[in-house]
Amino acid sequence: MHELQTKVSPPHRSLCTDCGVSRTSNPKQCATACQFIQPDYKTFEIKIHGRARSSNKVDELHFGVFNQMHRGVLKKPSAGAQWSGITTRIAEKLLQSQRVQAVLTMQPDPLDMWRPMPVLIDRAEDMHKARGMRMGYAPLLSLLEPALKLGYKRLAVIGIPCQIYALRALEKSLNLETLFVIGTPCSDNTSTENFHQFLNLITPNPGEVTYLEFKANYHVELRFKSGKKKEIPFLQLPLSDLPKDFFPLTCRSCVDYTNSLSDITVGYMGGEGEQWLLSRNEKGDELLALVSDEVKLTAPQSHGKRQSAVLGFKKNVELAAGGLPLRKMPNWLRPIVGWLMPRIGPRGLEFARTRVEMKAIESIIHLRREMPSRVKNMVPSHFWELTKNYGLQPSALEIVRELESQNEALEP
Numbered sequence: 001m002h003e004l005q006t007k008v009s010p011p012h013r014s015l016c017t018d019c020g021v022s023r024t025s026n027p028k029q030c031a032t033a034c035q036f037i038q039p040d041y042k043t044f045e046i047k048i049h050g051r052a053r054s055s056n057k058v059d060e061l062h063f064g065v066f067n068q069m070h071r072g073v074l075k076k077p078s079a080g081a082q083w084s085g086i087t088t089r090i091a092e093k094l095l096q097s098q099r100v101q102a103v104l105t106m107q108p109d110p111l112d113m114w115r116p117m118p119v120l121i122d123r124a125e126d127m128h129k130a131r132g133m134r135m136g137y138a139p140l141l142s143l144l145e146p147a148l149k150l151g152y153k154r155l156a157v158i159g160i161p162c163q164i165y166a167l168r169a170l171e172k173s174l175n176l177e178t179l180f181v182i183g184t185p186c187s188d189n190t191s192t193e194n195f196h197q198f199l200n201l202i203t204p205n206p207g208e209v210t211y212l213e214f215k216a217n218y219h220v221e222l223r224f225k226s227g228k229k230k231e232i233p234f235l236q237l238p239l240s241d242l243p244k245d246f247f248p249l250t251c252r253s254c255v256d257y258t259n260s261l262s263d264i265t266v267g268y269m270g271g272e273g274e275q276w277l278l279s280r281n282e283k284g285d286e287l288l289a290l291v292s293d294e295v296k297l298t299a300p301q302s303h304g305k306r307q308s309a310v311l312g313f314k315k316n317v318e319l320a321a322g323g324l325p326l327r328k329m330p331n332w333l334r335p336i337v338g339w340l341m342p343r344i345g346p347r348g349l350e351f352a353r354t355r356v357e358m359k360a361i362e363s364i365i366h367l368r369r370e371m372p373s374r375v376k377n378m379v380p381s382h383f384w385e386l387t388k389n390y391g392l393q394p395s396a397l398e399i400v401r402e403l404e405s406q407n408e409a410l411e412p
């Protein structure tokens with residue numbers, strides 16, 4: 001197993017989640033590899049999945065290209081995993097079957113279990129050390145060059161969307177024989193330091209917390225070293241007590257919640273208490289087949305209607321981005337709505353669509369306010385399709401890039 005050797009700070013960039021590219025021998029690659037500069041999802045989708053997402057196929061506009069979508073759970077859930085542990089199990093199987101020589105992923109930092117630490121794992125029996133979710137980001141891709149130096153030609157990478165975008169941009173130059181990409185969705189991430197502040201606000205015993213998850217039942221689940229569990233309704237979280245810059249602009253303006261460039265996405269949003277799996281191409285199908293005996297798959301369900309929840313969210317983001325006080329719910333109403341939401345709010349796939357639309361709205365509003373010149377380069381065209389029903393459409397300046405690329409495509 002190989003860990004990141006350097007703790008040196010990366011060069012400063014204004015929008016950056018330190019995915020690791022700036023720490024490679026050629027940091028200039030950031031200019032073309034970065035999700036926050038000029039991403040080109042359409043071209044990458046065609047290259048990786050054989051086609052771009054289709055607005056004619058149900059849910060592709062929201063979730064990206066997929067061959068198969070399931071709700072799933074490991075028949076024998078793995079203790080210590082974030083959900084049932086499908087991600088770790090797929091990676092174990094890849095190593096056991098020698099389809100890959102190593103898996104690039106994150107482990108908990110030995111000094112702080114909430115801090116992700118990049119590692120290259122080359123033995124299936126070590127994969128369990130990477131289970132679970134850490135809050136924050138760390139330079140995963142800085143271990144690509146060491147992996148190549150070790151002679152690895154067949155790799156798997158597990159990562160969050162901003163890391164996977166950069167990986168796909170570098171993929172060709174790595175000259176690998178095989179690359180499998182297992183992606184998890186990601187949203188509302190922040191630095192590990194900020195996350196500790198949040199933990200301090202939600203529990204008097206932050207040092208005892210071993211697990212935290214924002215669940216599809218509108219609750220945050222906490223688990224403690226004692227074995228005790230606690231669920232806090234979203235509405236009762238002290239979000240208004242967090243500093244204004246708690247979530248960095250990167251994570252407020254991120255445009256790929258569902259990790260659309262992975263071969264398989266393993267999340268929970270559309271899973272109603274189980275996991276949610278999107279196999280996006282043939283490699284994704286191969287990864288899913290590796291665990292087919294061990295995973296119980298069912299068809300995802302969908303309940304409720306998202307429009308009013310998304311519209312209410314948009315109004316609040318507009319107020320918050322403009323520095324105005326949020327429309328706060330009276331305290332007496334919170335427990336009632338908190339009880340009602342898991343019962344009548346959007347659930348299953350409708351919950352996933354709700355979250356994807358909210359994220360698209362949030363990204364556009366925050367970028368327009370804080371870095372308006374980036375909108376035309378950073379916001380992919382499918383985002384505008386997702387937000388148009390909520391009155392968010394691009395201005396003439398914001399669609400310049402799309403017109404330019406259309407013109408380029410028309411040139412002889």
Ligand SMILES: Cc1cc2nc3c(=O)[nH]c(=O)nc-3n(C[C@H](O)[C@H](O)[C@H](O)COP(=O)(O)OP(=O)(O)OC[C@H]3O[C@@H](n4cnc5c(N)ncnc54)[C@H](O)[C@@H]3O)c2cc1C
Nearest residue numbers: 081082083084085086087088106132133134184267268269
């Ligand atoms: C910050 C963050 C936010 C997320 N938000 C959502 C969400 O909104 N909706 C949703 O459906 N899913 C989200 N996920 C994914 C979800 O939490 C689970 O990781 C996923 O469902 C896989 O569960 P599992 O039991 O299969 O994973 P496990 O088998 O426990 O494996 C988890 C894998 O994730 C890797 N990992 C953990 N933390 C990080 C990190 N900080 N950066 C990079 N890799 C990491 C681990 O190294 C491990 O390989 C998020 C993940 C992260 C890291």
Ligand code: SF4
Nearest residue numbers: 016017019022030034
């Ligand atoms: S490519 Fe990675 S390291 Fe470079 S600027 Fe973007 S997020 Fe930062």
Ligand code: SF4
Nearest residue numbers: 161162186189251254
């Ligand atoms: S929210 Fe987006 S930008 Fe932030 S860490 Fe997750 S994938 Fe990266």
